[in-house]
Amino acid sequence: MYVLIHTAAWVAISQTDGREDHFLESMVLGLDVLPIIGIPTLLIAVLAVSVHKRMGVVRFRVLLALPLILCAWPLLYTGPPEIGCQVMAQIAFAALIPAPLFPQERLGRAEGWGRPSPDRR
Template sequence: MRRVLERAGRCVLTYAVLYAVTWVVIALLVSPEDSYTDVMWLGLGMLVITGIPTLLLALLAGLAHRRMDVTTFRATLAFPMMFFAWPLIGANYPQPLVLQVLCQIAFAAYLMPAPLVPENWTAKPR
């Protein structure tokens, strides 16, 4: 149980750091019309719409992941995570949408610890 909680904590911490870095980059790249603090507040608000559902999906899928190869699991998980960035379609600039989608893909494809419960993993490595 301790190992699962450590991996889940690492999952949450990794996503939080990646999300913060993504929004710092977005704040630096958007037009000078918008202030840095306004963009960072927008990023904090987007955490509720984008970040929390992503983390819930990652944790639930990671706990349920038992039979699929890790590479296939990551590719399968990256696709639905991209849809959580949909509110950014209405942004004035393309950077928030593009960078948030890249953040979601990077987390699912490379940074998420998978599987979260290695003891239950029954897949055969390729």
């Protein structure tokens, strides 16, 4: 999901940077910064999911967006289209990440998700 959001952001950057015929250059730059921005973003997101159990989903997403925005710092000196679109991509990822990342039903523990277990009727 993050790679798709990152790609969409760089397509938007290539269309809003004001330079004509630089689509390929923008996409190559986006591919170059993907490991620099994407790996820390994914690490923060996976580590933050463990905290989700102690707070509401909306608060979790807002608090997750703050460090994810900071992951876009390598683009600070590139220009407004790059940093603006990447920051919006980071916020979109924070808003769309599954919370919790691993639903309890998939792990075999369905209790605590609003329905009683079969032996507690």
